Amino acid sequence: MSIKTVVVPDLGGAETVDVIELSLAVGDNVELEGALLVLESDKATMDVPSPFDGQLVKYLVAEGDTVKVGDAIAELETIASSDDAPEDKPEASADLVLAPESPVETSIEIVETVEASPTQAQAPVELKSQSPAAVVEESQTEDEEADIYAGPSVRMLARELGVQLGVVRGSGPRGRILRDDVNDYVKAALAESSSPMQVASTGIAEVPTIDFSQFGTIDTVKMTKIQKVTAANMQRNWLNVPHVTQFDEADTTDMDSFRKSLKAEGDARGIRISPVAFLIKAIAIALQENPVFLRSLAGDGENYIQKHYCNIGMAVDTPRGLVVPVIRDVANMGLWDIAAAVTEFAGKAREGKLKPADMQGGCFTLSSLGAIGGNGFTPIVNAPEAGILGVSKAQIKPVWDGQEFQPRLMLPLALSYDHRLVNGGDAGRFITQIVKLLSDVRHLAL
Ligand code: CAO
Numbered sequence: 001m002s003i004k005t006v007v008v009p010d011l012g013g014a015e016t017v018d019v020i021e022l023s024l025a026v027g028d029n030v031e032l033e034g035a036l037l038v039l040e041s042d043k044a045t046m047d048v049p050s051p052f053d054g055q056l057v058k059y060l061v062a063e064g065d066t067v068k069v070g071d072a073i074a075e076l077e078t079i080a081s082s083d084d085a086p087e088d089k090p091e092a093s094a095d096l097v098l099a100p101e102s103p104v105e106t107s108i109e110i111v112e113t114v115e116a117s118p119t120q121a122q123a124p125v126e127l128k129s130q131s132p133a134a135v136v137e138e139s140q141t142e143d144e145e146a147d148i149y150a151g152p153s154v155r156m157l158a159r160e161l162g163v164q165l166g167v168v169r170g171s172g173p174r175g176r177i178l179r180d181d182v183n184d185y186v187k188a189a190l191a192e193s194s195s196p197m198q199v200a201s202t203g204i205a206e207v208p209t210i211d212f213s214q215f216g217t218i219d220t221v222k223m224t225k226i227q228k229v230t231a232a233n234m235q236r237n238w239l240n241v242p243h244v245t246q247f248d249e250a251d252t253t254d255m256d257s258f259r260k261s262l263k264a265e266g267d268a269r270g271i272r273i274s275p276v277a278f279l280i281k282a283i284a285i286a287l288q289e290n291p292v293f294l295r296s297l298a299g300d301g302e303n304y305i306q307k308h309y310c311n312i313g314m315a316v317d318t319p320r321g322l323v324v325p326v327i328r329d330v331a332n333m334g335l336w337d338i339a340a341a342v343t344e345f346a347g348k349a350r351e352g353k354l355k356p357a358d359m360q361g362g363c364f365t366l367s368s369l370g371a372i373g374g375n376g377f378t379p380i381v382n383a384p385e386a387g388i389l390g391v392s393k394a395q396i397k398p399v400w401d402g403q404e405f406q407p408r409l410m411l412p413l414a415l416s417y418d419h420r421l422v423n424g425g426d427a428g429r430f431i432t433q434i435v436k437l438l439s440d441v442r443h444l445a446l
Contacts, residue, residue: 003057006074008067009048015042019073021178023047023153024056029079032106034073039067039149041221047152047188053079115338150177158182167205204239217421226321237383242419245378245390246427250438251396252278253409258441260389269336275411276314277339279391281444282437283299284310284330287364290430295421296384304421313362313382316349317372323349326362336442345423379416386421389434390414411438 011017021038024030030050036305037059039046054076061073148165150158152175158165161182168185170177212218223231255278266273287293287310310331313324325345330338348354365382370392379390392412398405415431422430437443 001078003075003077005072006067008071008073011069016066016068016329017041019061019063021151022059026056028056034287035153043405083086131189150176154179161186224320230322234380237380241381241383243416244419245414246415246431248431248435249410251408252411252438253437255441256409259319271340272343273339276342277335279366280312281335282434283312286333286430292422292426293387295386307363309364311361313365316346318350325349325354325358378414381416387417
């Protein structure tokens with residue numbers, strides 16, 4: 001083992017450079033090509049890499065010193081294995097980082113000295129007052145990264161820790177980001193994430209956990225799997241989708257008369273036909289004519305998917321929670337088929353007999369609370385679908401026919417849609433068509 005002195009390599013034209021970072025502590029081991037220190041000229045920064053595996057004995061310069069080619073900068077003790085390296089080993093290439101206009105490669109020389117002979121550190125030079133030239137890594141392509149003032153070793157550390165340097169405050173000369181700045185940033189982030197003001201990944205402060213028993217008697221009840229999945233899906237959809245809800249009413253007086261007139265035939269077929277079957281048929285037609293509602297955003301943020309099939313999900317209220325079976329290829333189904341599917345899927349849902357495949361592939365969802373009540377609600381889009389129709393309880397209302405008020409069975413509709421995919425005009429046309437189809441069911445047959 002011997003002690004070797006490392007000197008400043010060829011600076012690619014620069015006469016003097018500043019020492020802006022000492023990358024190691026005395027006694028640290030450093031591998032071949034590992035960063036020893038960082039130098040900076042007016043136009044570039046460069047890591048000076050170690051020419052062999054070794055241990056830092058001492059630095060011969062201090063941060064802020066100005067050095068020139070050939071100045072001794074550090075003493076390294078070679079580690080046994082690399083000490084045997086041939087003397088004519090190729091010069092290690094310095095990791096030089098230069099502004100694009102002067103792409104120069106440099107090398108580092110090794111001066112062997114048997115004894116350690118400390119070199120006097122030069123007096124610190126005054127920092128230049130003008131703003132520094134942009135510091136750019138050759139490998140960088142992102143413009144914003146080019147504006148960040150940090151050396152290659154700091155950039156590497158930030159990459160390893162997953163830190164965006166743009167958000168780190170630099171405490172070095174002229175705002176330069178140092179290794180300690182990156183480490184401090186990570187420590188602060190970790191401390192913040194474990195503080196009482198913990199934020200969810202959404203950036204929204206979490207609802208505080210409260211001991212309700214201090215206010216009265218309580219039970220803590222385990223949620224069903226369906227309830228847990230529904231809670232997660234609702235939160236995901238509510239937070240991800242920019243919702244708009246549009247309202248309207250359909251005059252379903254004639255539709256209801258027609259539906260009732262089908263009762264005998266339904267009994268003969270063994271099929272109960274409810275307003276839900278008409279709604280699903282109307283939605284299928286409106287989807288065909290307004291295919292914007294058959295879109296989903298692609299995960300890449302660049303594209304959307306246009307579906308050419310028509311599967312409609314139907315929210316079903318069950319004792320275990322909300323489930324949404326999907327009726328497939330509705331565009332090619334008649335009213336009786338749809339009514340049969342509604343009964344079958346609602347039954348399976350309540351009996352817990354739906355298979356995962358029965359709940360996949362939906363393009364649009366119907367949530368009908370009509371049998372339960374209420375005169376309006378804003379449904380949450382079942383993302384990645386583009387829209388959902390919420391239906392409330394039909395009620396007899398006085399409707400002006402131009403001469404007098406008529407008692408009509410008005411069905412409240414609420415169309416929620418993902419405003420990233422659907423514009424207000426699209427939604428207006430869609431719900432208007434639904435209203436038209438339900439108000440005159442002859443259109444359902446067209
Ligand atoms: N207005 C007035 N009456 C209505 C109606 C409406 N909008 N919709 C249905 N009805 C009537 C039906 O006509 C039926 O009465 P009749 O037997 O006299 O004809 C009665 O309500 C019962 O209907 P139903 O609930 O048995 O069946 P359905 O086909 O209307 O609905 C289903 C099926 C599965 C959609 C429904 O049972 C259901 O579960 N709805 C809840 C959906 C839900 O939970 N949505 C919220 C999701 S987000 O939390």
